[in-house]
Amino acid sequence: MHFTTSGISEVNSQSSVDVVQSRGSVSLSLPNDLNLPSLAGQIDAILTSTTSLSGIGAVRRIFNDLVRLLECLRLMEHNLHHIRETLFLLELIRIDTIELLDFTEKEALQVEGLGENLYEVLDGMSFALRHEVRRVFEEHGEEPNAEEPPEITHAKLNDAHRVLTNCLQQSIITLAQVFDPRLDGRQLFNNSKARLKQSLILCKDLWTLTNLVKRAQLDTNDQSISLVLHRIESFRSSSMHFLMYKDWGHFERLARELEASVRKQFDYGQLLHKLSTYLETLLGQVKNRAVLAELMPDVLSHQVDANENELEWSTDELRLAFELYMAG
Numbered sequence: 001m002h003f004t005t006s007g008i009s010e011v012n013s014q015s016s017v018d019v020v021q022s023r024g025s026v027s028l029s030l031p032n033d034l035n036l037p038s039l040a041g042q043i044d045a046i047l048t049s050t051t052s053l054s055g056i057g058a059v060r061r062i063f064n065d066l067v068r069l070l071e072c073l074r075l076m077e078h079n080l081h082h083i084r085e086t087l088f089l090l091e092l093i094r095i096d097t098i099e100l101l102d103f104t105e106k107e108a109l110q111v112e113g114l115g116e117n118l119y120e121v122l123d124g125m126s127f128a129l130r131h132e133v134r135r136v137f138e139e140h141g142e143e144p145n146a147e148e149p150p151e152i153t154h155a156k157l158n159d160a161h162r163v164l165t166n167c168l169q170q171s172i173i174t175l176a177q178v179f180d181p182r183l184d185g186r187q188l189f190n191n192s193k194a195r196l197k198q199s200l201i202l203c204k205d206l207w208t209l210t211n212l213v214k215r216a217q218l219d220t221n222d223q224s225i226s227l228v229l230h231r232i233e234s235f236r237s238s239s240m241h242f243l244m245y246k247d248w249g250h251f252e253r254l255a256r257e258l259e260a261s262v263r264k265q266f267d268y269g270q271l272l273h274k275l276s277t278y279l280e281t282l283l284g285q286v287k288n289r290a291v292l293a294e295l296m297p298d299v300l301s302h303q304v305d306a307n308e309n310e311l312e313w314s315t316d317e318l319r320l321a322f323e324l325y326m327a328g
Contacts, residue, residue, distance in 0.1 A: 054113035198242040
C-alpha cells in the first residue's frame with residue numbers, strides 16, 4: 001500500500017498523535033500529558049547496568065524511536081476507520097521509520113568497538129524492519145481510491161497496522177535480549193494470545209515445508225522441487241514474519257541458493273539437505289518458545305513416512321491448536 005502526505009490539511013485535528021513540522025520535514029510526537037505504559041521504564045532498567053558499553057547512546061536512541069513509533073500505532077488502533085487521518089499518520093510513521101533505519105545503518109553500526117552480538121542484532125533488525133516497511137508501503141497494493149469499498153480499505157489499514165506493530169515489538173524484544181538474554185517478550189508486551197497463534201502457525205508451516213524438502217530429497221523430480229519452491233515463496237509472504245529477525249538472513253540465503261541452483265539446473269541435493277537441517281533447527285527453536293512450551297504437547301515430533309500423502313496437521317492437532325489459541 002503506497003501512502004502519500006497529500007491532504008495534510010484534512011487530517012482530523014482531534015488526533016491523539018501530534019504532528020510536528022520542523023526544518024521542512026514532518027514527524028510524529030506524543031502528547032506531553034500522555035501516561036505512557038511502563039515499556040520505556042523497563043527498557044531503561046535493562047540498559048542501566050550497561051552504560052559503559054560502546055554505542056549505548058545510539059542504542060538508547062534506537063529504543064526511544066521504536067517505543068515512540070509503537071505508541072503512535074497503539075493510539076491509532078481504535079481510529080483506523082478515520083481513513084484519511086490514518087493514511088497520513090501511517091505515512092509519517094514510514095518516514096520516521098526510514099530515518100531510524102538510516103541512523104542505525106549509517107551511524108549506530110559504524111560505532112567503533114560495537115560488540116559482535118549487538119552488531120549482528122542491529123544489522124538483522126534493520127534488515128527485517130526495512131523489509132516489513134517495504135512490504136506494507138510498496139508491495140501491499142496501491143493507495144485506496146474513492147471507488148474502493150470502505151471495508152476493503154479498512155482491512156488493508158488493519159493489516160498494515162498489525163504488520164508494523166508486530167515488527168516494532170519484535171525489534172524491541174530482540175534488541176532488549178542482547179542486554180538481558182533471559183528476558184521473555186511477555187514481560188514487555190501483554191499479547192500472549194496473538195503470539196501463541198503466530199507460533200502455532202509458524203510451527204505448522206515450518207513442519208510442512210520441512211517435510212516437503214525431505215520428500216524432494218528422497219524423490220527428486222520437477223514436481224517435488226516445484227512444490228518446495230512454491231512453499232518457500234508462500235512462507236516468505238506469510239509466516240516467515242513470525243520468525244525471530246536473526247533467522248531471516250540465513251533462511252533467505254539458503255532459499256536463494258536453492259532457487260539459483262534449480263534455475264541453472266545445477267545439482268541441488270546438498271542444498272536440500274542444508275535447508276532441511278536448518279528448518280528442523282528452526283522448528284525446534286519455535287517449539288521451545290515459552291508461549292508454546294507451557295501449553296503445547298509435542299504434537300509435531302513424529303516423522304512423516306516417505307509414502308505418506310498427508311502433509312497437513314491431523315484433525316486432532318488442528319483441534320488442539322484451536323483450543324490452545326482460544327485459551328490464550
